[in-house]
Amino acid sequence: MTGHVYRVGVVGCGTMGAGIAEVSLRAGLDVRVLVSAPDRTEAAERRIAAGFERAVAKGRMTPQEHEAAAGRLRITADIADLADRQLVVEAVAEKLDVKCRVFKALDAQLADPAAVLASTTSSLLVNDLAGTTSRPQSVVGLHFFNPVPSMPLVEVVLTDRTSAGSAAAAEAFVADALGKEVIRTRDRCGFVVNALLVPYLMAAVRMYEQGVAGAEDIDRGMTLGCGYPMGPLALLDMVGIDTFTAVAQGMRENGPDLITEVPPLLTRMVREGRLGRKTGHGFYQYDQAS
Template sequence: MSATVRRLGVVGCGTMGAGIAEASLRAGVEVTVLVSAPDRIGDAAGRLTAAFERAVAKGRTTPGEQAAALARLRVTADAEDLADRQLVIEAVAENLAVKQRVFKTLDQVLADPAAVLATTTSSLLVAELAAVTARPGSVVGMHFFNPVPLMPLVEVVAADRTGERCAASAESFARDTLGKEVIRTADRCGFVVNALLVPYLMAAVSMYDQGVADAADIDRGMVLGCGHPMGPLTLLDLIGIDTITDVARSMAENSDGLVPEVPPLLTRMVQEGRLGRKTGHGFYRYDETSGP
């Protein structure tokens, strides 16, 4: 039986890393967040503080619970501060070389040889990250969904050399500590969800770019015709155009034709800073008087 994880490390404090840290702090876990440079410590701490302040304002948590959660948070730029972690979840850019550098560092600093190293990758192979460590049996995929505190699913991805104890520990943390639903999946490009979702999203982008229909009608078609909770272009704006472009590009390179290419429109949107909700403009504009 896997030990309960009470000491978590999170590498990166972007959308996904911050979401994982927030959900874990809410669950009573002690969290150390590793950022890439000392000058990013304040921003990361501020981002998490702001998330809890919004939750207090909306009545989802109390000021006392907020204070207790933030007291369990440490933000650092020194990887050695992760040495005592039972589980470390990597949540950096969807780039193989960047993630491999992180895993090499974690392999060196974690004191417990049984500590679990997890990646949030949504399109790379877990085995390619495990291969740069001396503990491939302790490397697993934990694919969360955005926004992490609200989305109920985690895909647990076992590579060929992932040990069952490691996979069970990741599953237990997601299910029993964070309260998520878990599905197990083999180590293949896109796993289950993105292997189905990303080709669909790319088709919607191409349809829009070709002028088949406008954004609102494409989205209404999928909401009203297929019962989806939101349309594909609204979903792209929520995910982040830069994030989905990285994922789609990785899948185009590694999925044997599952995603044939990234639509040029997405690349242009990234270059223009039209990244969706987080910049106020994607396929739709987001401000006080307009929305999708």
Template structure:
């Protein structure tokens, strides 16, 4: 069951799924029968009430604590008492989200990476009151049912991956801001010199400059470490609507689809 906030976005999600499955069939990664079976297992809605009978609900909205706590407040009243409530946050401490529910012991972090169908890793994060049963069920879901590689992380802003990744991305932005190298040469340096599949600025465009800034701000708010502070160049680009691939322009320019 996939819930979106209105029918327009529900229809967009359905179209996106159809395109994705159609591509998999054309590339012979799925048969038409498998495609039809997958499509038949997925339902779409714009009603939060449809979550009432779920075993597990995964929230994956924007990286905003007020938005997430509002949703978890609703889920705490709607979901079954034994349902797991998971957040896909990439940086916000899980305890801050769990505090919005009446059952914080059922709340856990399940952080998937973009694109989730392809990337093998899921970070599992327990807050101070997450129960052992919740952790066990969360790991069984991610590892046994989805076949993902799982790692455990402490409930600290950024967890494992972003605590290492975000300072790297921000350093590349500061280097471009200072004029020490062009954005093309910064990225080529990391691809050709370190064997990275993608340079840091292209990766920031893929993640979204607004998402990168929100994650950095969340980590800086908790740690006050300067290496997590968003550079001015990043803030100006977000203010200008240059958000990366999703807006067509970030550190690089992307052709319209």
């Protein structure tokens, strides 16, 4: 692909999908968000609107900019509406079979053979997704971080089949259009950030599980002793215990040299609905889900 990306598609409107749509709209791009069913469109609209409202409240966006951005958004349940997109970001569940189905469907729909297909996966191999398409040279990973509007980094993941043009278009979208920092990484389990972060977080979970120290003391140890802005267990609550567990399990399957075992406590917390801030209870209790 040559030139700038103006027409962006986002598949999925959960936390990551909504965040990517929000920053793309704020960058002045034309955005279409694909949801799984027509009855999901209103919830998607509310989620993205809530992000705009927070930005306005914090003085990061004017009401007029909010209105203009909303006018560039279309939410649809019909994948054919993504046919003219120059770049599509997949942001669905962290499950290989689910993502592969999305990539196959997008491959069949996108009219431009050079349109970039990107995945937000944080634990799966991008090459496995590329292999389900007829255009593996156009497939990249774009690993955004949560919350997308405030986190400055995106990992751009390139497979051995990604073309120079697709790599350049993806990096220009992230850096020039969205104004975020880029680190380029090859396609390996966990890429750069999660290959370092996930083992650290799981060590904190094991420490808590074994009764070595309480949650507050573990977190204070890392914030006060190492200068980290947030302790590991508080970070897990913010990310979501279910989200992190899915990432850890994916890394266990794809990179057993990095992850040997997922702590049983995590799967138990998911089963009990203790997912962190979004349910009001994780390693800490919260006044309300957020």
